Amino acid sequence: MTNSLSNAFDAESFRKKGYAMIDQLADHLQRMQSPDLSQKVYDQTKPEALYDFWKKDLDAPTGNWYEKTLAQIIHLHHPKYLGHQTAPPAPEAVLGELFGAFLDPGMGIYEQGTTGVVLERLISEIVADKIGFSPETSSGFLTSGGTLGNLTALLCARAVKIKTDVWEHGYQGKQYAFMVSEEAHYSVDRAVRVMGMGAAGLIKIPVDDQFKMNTSLLEAELIKAKKNNVEVIGVIANACSTSTGTHDDLEAIADFCQLHQLWMHVDAAHGGALLFSRKYRHLLKGIERGDSVIFDFHKMLLTPSLVTMLIFKNGSHSYQTFAQRAAYLWDNQESGEWYNLAKRTFELTKTSMSFRVYALLRNGGEQLFEDYLDRQYDLGRTFAQMIKALPHFEMPVNVPESNIVCFRYAAPDKTAEELNEINGSIREAIVKEGEFFIVQTRLKNQIFLRVTLINPSTTVEHLSALLLKIQSLLK
Numbered sequence: 506m507t508n509s510l511s512n513a514f515d516a517e518s519f520r521k522k523g524y525a526m527i528d529q530l531a532d533h534l535q536r537m538q539s540p541d542l543s544q545k546v547y548d549q550t551k552p553e554a555l556y557d558f559w560k561k562d563l564d565a566p567t568g569n570w571y572e573k574t575l576a577q578i579i580h581l582h583h584p585k586y587l588g589h590q591t592a593p594p595a596p597e598a599v600l601g602e603l604f605g606a607f608l609d610p611g612m613g614i615y616e617q618g619t620t621g622v623v624l625e626r627l628i629s630e631i632v633a634d635k636i637g638f639s640p641e642t643s644s645g646f647l648t649s650g651g652t653l654g655n656l657t658a659l660l661c662a663r664a665v666k667i668k669t670d671v672w673e674h675g676y677q678g679k680q681y682a683f684m685v686s687e688e689a690h691y692s693v694d695r696a697v698r699v700m701g702m703g704a705a706g707l708i709k710i711p712v713d714d715q716f717k718m719n720t721s722l723l724e725a726e727l728i729k730a731k732k733n734n735v736e737v738i739g740v741i742a743n744a745c746s747t748s749t750g751t752h753d754d755l756e757a758i759a760d761f762c763q764l765h766q767l768w769m770h771v772d773a774a775h776g777g778a779l780l781f782s783r784k785y786r787h788l789l790k791g792i793e794r795g796d797s798v799i800f801d802f803h804k805m806l807l808t809p810s811l812v813t814m815l816i817f818k819n820g821s822h823s824y825q826t827f828a829q830r831a832a833y834l835w836d837n838q839e840s841g842e843w844y845n846l847a848k849r850t851f852e853l854t855k856t857s858m859s860f861r862v863y864a865l866l867r868n869g870g871e872q873l874f875e876d877y878l879d880r881q882y883d884l885g886r887t888f889a890q891m892i893k894a895l896p897h898f899e900m901p902v903n904v905p906e907s908n909i910v911c912f913r914y915a916a917p918d919k920t921a922e923e924l925n926e927i928n929g930s931i932r933e934a935i936v937k938e939g940e941f942f943i944v945q946t947r948l949k950n951q952i953f954l955r956v957t958l959i960n961p962s963t964t965v966e967h968l969s970a971l972l973l974k975i976q977s978l979l980k
């Protein structure tokens with residue numbers, strides 16, 4: 506071995522640096538949980554400044570780069586992190602990831618993935634049971650994010666529902682489409698375009714005043730599509746929508762799909778986690794009637810990203826998604842061994858996602874999930890009441906269904922344009938200052954402040970402080 510190789514694989518150096526890094530992260534976590542935490546959640550720095558900083562560091566490395574990163578990066582474990590839907594990873598799941606990253610077997614084929622592949626199956630059986638799918642006939646796997654999960658599910662729907670062989674011969678001039686609420690995540694639109702179906706491949710159904718798909722419009726839209734020679738192959742339901750956290754009526758969508766023999770895909774990237782909450786499970790009523798379901802463990806189930814479950818009611822469908830030969834990996838593409846996952850996934854070399862989930866499940870995970878979900882969803886409702894008590898604030902939904910809460914300042918003497926400007930500048934000022942991190946969204950052309958109550962250490966006191974800060978910015 507050359508010097509560089511023996512240094513790179515030196516076990517003692519790994520041990521020393523590994524312990525030091527874990528110490529550093531544990532100290533950071535402790536700091537984030539301290540009652541007198543004064544550290545900012547976020548230090549807004551221009552990309553060019555950070556680029557110059559790291560270029561210098563790379564050219565002449567000095568000091569500890571983990572420490573430098575900790576001083577710059579956004580802190581998901583900070584109780585005032587109220588931004589995007591990325592959960593603060595639970596340390597146990599992080600250790601699972603570290604373990605998997607070190608061993609790094611690759612989950613695409615069984616001869617490499619072995620234990621990790623089996624764990625994926627066990628996890629998918631737990632999920633099947635929670636959904637109400639038959640453990641014998643359903644089948645699922647983990648994949649790299651909700652975006653890829655949605656694309657994979659829609660590709661499968663296409664393979665099952667279209668009578669001709671699109672995989673081999675393309676669409677042959679025919680226009681197919683999926684229906685989805687206008688509030689769907691952009692990954693659905695992207696998936697349909699990636700599939701070559703174009704803009705006409707997605708029929709966007711308007712939402713009602715609570716941002717749920719207006720399912721009473723589905724029939725008329727289907728008739729209109731037929732008239733235009735568009736064949737609808739499926740409907741995608743939101744559970745829940747990204748902007749407002751609203752759940753579509755899964756029963757109504759399932760009735761429609763059943764009547765017209767359409768594929769029903771449930772994009773439960775955020776809300777699918779509620780399978781683990783007895784209190785809020787009712788929001789997913791009808792999910793068991795879906796043909797495919799995705800949800801992200803890295804959103805509301807505390808793993809580091811990315812860990813997405815894609816599960817099919819009829820597991821045999823999942824083998825129809827791709828039809829490519831790979832003689833060096835397996836002899837027969839047509840055979841459906843559950844343990845050669847790459848036959849059904851985009852990824853071949855797939856990370857050991859199951860280790861992250863299993864690490865939690867083995868350590869009281871189901872109870873942890875339920876405690877976490879109930880707490881965060883309860884907090885969403887409490888926060889909504891706090892907003893309602895303020896003069897001149899409004900919310901787009903009467904009662905938030907999830908831990909995503911949108912609201913805005915809406916004094917009656919201001920024009921729509923002024924209100925957009927005021928709310929946009931509130932968000933900008935908050936992020937710039939760095940004590941809190943929140944995001945914004947645009948609903949029916951109005952800018953709303955948007956928080957996701959995703960941190961288990963966020964309390965009512967933190968939320969009161971946020972509202973006081975917002976009010977102070979209005980002065």
Ligand SMILES: Cc1ncc(COP(=O)(O)O)c(C=O)c1O
Pocket residue numbers: 590649650651652653655690692745746747772773774775801811813
């Ligand atoms: C409803 C919904 N679907 C899909 C996605 C995409 O998931 P990912 O970021 O894991 O690719 C998101 C992300 O926010 C989402 O909210």
